[in-house]
Amino acid sequence: MAALGYTKPQTYEELRAVLSSGTVHFPKRLRQVAIFLWQHPSEVALGTIAQVADQAGVQPSTLVRFAQIFGYSGFSDFQALFKDRMKGSWPDPQGSQEKAPExxxxxxxxxxMVGACQASLGRIGTGFDVDSFETMIDHxxxxxxxxxxxxxxxxPVTTYLSLTLSQQGVRNVLVDNVGSTALDQVGCIxxxxxxxxxxxxxxxxxxxxxxxxxxxxxARIVTITDSTFSPLVKLSDTWLEVVEQDFGGFRSLxxxxxxxMALVHGVVAQRTG
Amino acid sequence: MAALGYTKPQTYEELRAVLSSGTVHFPKRLRQVAIFLWQHPSEVALGTIAQVADQAGVQPSTLVRFAQIFGYSGFSDFQALFKDRMKGSWPDPQGSQEKAPExxxxxxxxxxMVGACQASLGRIGTGFDVDSFETMIDHxxxxxxxxxxxxxxxxPVTTYLSLTLSQQGVRNVLVDNVGSTALDQVGCIxxxxxxxxxxxxxxxxxxxxxxxxxxxxxARIVTITDSTFSPLVKLSDTWLEVVEQDFGGFRSLxxxxxxxMALVHGVVAQRTG
DNA sequence: ACGTTTTTCGAATGATATTTCTATTTTTTG
DNA sequence: CAAAAAATAGAAATATCATTCGAAAAACGT
Known part of the structure; x- marks a missing residue:
């Protein structure tokens, strides 16, 4: 286990915080390692242990020791921190495009429109009713x-929901009213x-x-809607408010x-778990 | 040696150029590989051959074959392209916002999922092909x-497009294949x-x-798709690349x-203006 | 529809990377 | 200054990874 009182860092930021805190005092070679991965994180992420050791001027085993001090099983484990940090940050094609005023x-x-979408997404973070969400998944x-x-x-939302549910093996009926048969369909519920x-x-x-x-x-009824005034609210066992922003009259979804999608994922997880 | 007339690409940009040129025709699995590394270069750079193969849904040996077609000795050689491109581009320390551990x-x-959506939206800003976009609206x-x-x-995208077009007074036909009549519908074009x-x-x-x-x-054909390998590209007068991110296999739209929506808005503006 | 060619798969092999271990050196401490 | 503790280097062992190859499947052309 970790030779430090610390729990092992789970992210690169945590590691960096520990290193910079100055609370750990390393002997020569280990300090060398610490300095190198402070200054060349991308080398650590991309290279093999041999390459990194070479560039840092230490033995491969030193890197392993370093990693183990922090509670990792070995270098690979430790390296994953760096890889995760790097993932998803592919350098943009050097367009050198200035954010021209449009x-x-x-x-x-x-x-x-993009702004409206992002604003809508941003609102999910604040005031999201977790309990309702959980209950909906249960139902x-x-x-x-x-x-x-x-x-x-x-x-469009329901078609994607239905498609995804089916792809995940959850049987469902999309009430699309083709042929005006919707009322007959729900009559079978x-x-x-x-x-x-x-x-x-x-x-x-x-x-x-x-x-x-x-x-x-x-039947149990769960609803996604955009205000308490929706007529569906009083019919529903649980409901969730999702407010979509619009731009120029075109609304985001x-x-x-x-x-x-999160609902679908939750349902699948609960059924299979 | 390279099975192509080309000399093997020395940089990631060259590789990308060759891929997008459309001069190479791949069979199914190899095309799958091409699409994956077009859309997820960082996974290729950071992963092992097994991980990449898994994510791309092919065998490890397929990746080796792919690399060899381009004249590389194997996957490792080929992967170096991606690593080089990534080197030196360590992501900036994020604004020190502590991600509340969920x-x-x-x-x-x-x-x-929200993150995937926002990432997808973010990509629109960079490298968006304005000319194609304008031409699409014209058509x-x-x-x-x-x-x-x-x-x-x-x-789901087409249903929303069709609905919005109709609401804006633009006559359109949604080819939804209800009753398997899609071929007959397009036969009237x-x-x-x-x-x-x-x-x-x-x-x-x-x-x-x-x-x-x-x-x-x-008919004039305009297309929204997610890579140059889409079979629609060669049929289209104009096309636009929109890459959607996914999270846990659930893809953003x-x-x-x-x-x-922007296309619809543009069409309406052009017709009424 | 048949035979040929191309493509794919998956196991076996060879190579490489990672980890462990021990002798040796360095540092610390009485 | 000597003895004990800690740290290190390097080699050996282990695990993992990358590649090759032959059989099976698919695609293609006749």
């Missing part, structure tokens, strides 16, 4: 069959089923009607999709 | 009727029409077939939706 109207709109995981309902703007409804304002689609039928038939 | 597995996934605005085509993961196709890897849906028909019927 002269182009269409591009301006694109940027605005959906317990269901015999999941009915996915949503129209108009919500329809049993109390052992669950409904996953998605609806955004204005709430003038048939979604509330369909969910009302499901409610009468005593990014947050709803992200939350939806 | 105790809840489901919440952790949600955060990851679509000039069309008599717009056919919107996309299956599987792309379908005329040279005055335009096709807006959306397709992501793996490109194993009927979308390429449908677009091929439209191409024969001399945020960037594609944002770009799609």
């Amino acid at each position: 002269p182009n109207a269409n591009l301006h709109f694109l940027n605005g 959906l995981a317990a269901a015999e069959l999941i009915y996915v309902i949503g129209s108009k703007r919500a329809f 049993t109390p052992r089923d669950a409904v996953l409804a998605v609806s955004f304002s204005p709430y003038n689609s048939i979604t509330p009607d369909l969910v009302a039928v499901a409610h009468e038939r005593r 990014a947050a709803s999709l992200a939350v939806g | 105790p809840n597995a489901n919440l952790h996934f949600l955060n990851g 679509l605005a000039a069309a008599e009727l717009i056919y919107v085509i996309g299956s599987k993961r792309a379908f 005329t040279p005055r029409d335009a096709v807006l196709a959306v397709s992501f890897s793996p490109y194993n849906s009927i979308t390429p077939d449908l677009v091929a028909v439209a191409h024969e019927r001399r 945020a960037a594609s939706l944002a770009v799609g």
Whole structure:
């Protein structure tokens, strides 16, 4: 185990913090190692133990010892810190493009749209109702069959939900109202089923009607919607508020999709776990 | 030696140029490899052959074959390209925000998903092909009727595109293949029409077939896809690369939706302005 | 539909990287 | 200054990785 009182650093930042804190005093070679990986982290991430040792001017075994002092089983474990830190940060193609103030109207709109999406996503972090989220997963995981309902703007969300559920082996029915058969479909719902409804304002689609039928038939109902005023709220066992921003009248769906994917993931995890 | 007329690429940029030139035609697995390392270069740089092969969904030996086609002795040689490119580009110390350690597995996934969405959106800013974007708008605005085509993961995008177009008064046909009538629908396309196709890897849906028909019927074809290896590229008058990030196998659609909305907005603006 | 060529897979092999261990050197301490 | 403790280097052992190769499958052309 770690020869230090510390628990072993889980991230590169933690490691750096420990190193810079000055609380650890290394003998010569180990200090050499510490200095090298402070100054050349990318070499550590990319190289083999032999290459790193060579560049740092120490023996490979010294690197292993160093790693073990921090509680790692060996160099590979330790190196993973550096790799993780580096992952996802691929250098951009050197376009040297200056963030030009957008002269182009269409591009301006694109940027605005991207901004709206990011704002929507950002709101998930604040005031997210974790309990409701968990409960929704419970209900959906317990269901015999999941009915996915949503129209108009919500329809893209439900199609993706349905597709993903199916790909994960979770049986579900996408109530798409092709052939105007939606009411007949929800007429087949049993109390052992669950409904996953998605609806955004204005709430003038048939979604509330369909969910009302499901409610009468005593199915569990979980809802993603964008305000407490949604007619679905009073029909639902649990619901989650996801507010999408819009730009120039075009609304983002990014947050709803992200939350939806997380729901699917949770259901799968619960069923298989 | 290299099975190609080319001398082997000495840098990552050269490799990328060769790949995007479209002059090389790969069989299925090798194409898979090409797509993966196009989209996840950092995984290639940081991983072992086994890890990369796993993520790309191929055998390790396939990676070796791929490298050898380009004249390298093996994977290690080839990987050096990626490592070199990455070297020296250590990510900046992030703004010291402490990531609240997420105790809840489901919440952790949600955060990851949000991150994937934001990363996808972020990539729009860098290296976005404005010219293609403008040309796409021109083509679509000039069309008599717009056919919107996309299956599987792309379908949520096309439904939203079709809905939004209709709401903005732009007549369009969503080729949804309900009743397996998609081929008959595209059989009605005329040279005055335009096709807006959306397709992501793996490109194993009927979308390429449908677009091929439209191409024969001399319609303008504009495409949103995620790599130059999409079979739609060679059929398209203009195309745009939109790379979506994934988290735990669940892929974001945020960037594609944002770009799609911007396209719709541009078409409307051009028609009414 | 058949035979040929190309491509893929997976196990066996060879190479390399990592870790462990011990003799030796250096540092610390009484 | 000597003895004990700690640290180091280097070699040996182990584990992992990369590559090769032949059989099976798929694709292609006739």
